[in-house]
Amino acid sequence: MTSTPHVRRARPEDLRRIAELAAEHAAYEQAVPPPGDLAERLAVLLFDGPSPRLRCFVADPDPDPDPDPGSDPGSGSGSGSGSGAPIGYATCAPELSTWDGAEYLHLDCLFLRDGHRGHGLGALLMDAVLGEARALGLAQVQWQTPPWNTDAIRFYDRLGGRATTRQRYSLPSA
Template sequence: MSGVKDGTQGVPRVRHARVEDLPEVARLAAEHAEYEKAAPPAADLAQRLAGPLFGGDGPPRLYCLVAESADGKLVGYATCAPEFSTWEGRAYLHMDCLFLRSGQRGHGLGPLLVEAVVAQARTLGLDEVQWQTPVWNEGAIRFYERLGATGKEKLRYALKVE
């Protein structure tokens, strides 16, 4: 897949997550939530992700790409899923999360993760990726703008369904 490096031992790379990666992806998600000053994810997140990523009949509902450091440790992830824009009358790929552990940023893995998400969009026949970041996350905003992305001002709301 274009955007996913085939690296060998000693070379940082991005690849699709495997089932055995899910406990570490859940730990990364917990670090991501802490970084964004959000509530921690569900304790059983790894199990909750398994179905949308690997189960079911038909295509996955969620795609997860993981970043490996040169020593083979998972140090980041990106997740994405197809969505539909009513206003534009077309589908796009929504990147829900992109996170690299502190100390892993600035070494080229962030662009590799974004390239892999873009490659996933191409594979799905989609011509746009959309995402959001907190307005206070100036480092992420600079990173995305260096990639050529443009921001759209909006507030995100959530409403619990009980």
């Protein structure tokens, strides 16, 4: 039986693979690689405390063979573990907009490994993020992509995203 890749919430056992995917993502964007302890840092942000701020969804090439029929489909709480390593991820967290006087969901990263793009998994990851925004009662998702990433821009345009022009800055605090 052929399984169809699907999107689910990340689980603690996915952290090593998510860190690997983040390193691939950084290389793809010609950015500084993530820290070596990224999996441990993500564990704190995703799973520690009663209400972690960061949310992560993964594209799983081999979904749970025997999911619990009463479980939340996005929760990853099926009885099987899925035998494939995630091939993509999306992370998001609530943020504040002073101008709107409201929260929105910030899509921090959306990445699929080369060879897995163009097969509908990006749209499934975005659907999971939009579902999270709705579940949190947030009316909007915002994100950014590098201006040279024309494939991502076409993808986001096809989804109905609207681009704004801004420069992103960062400044070390130490």
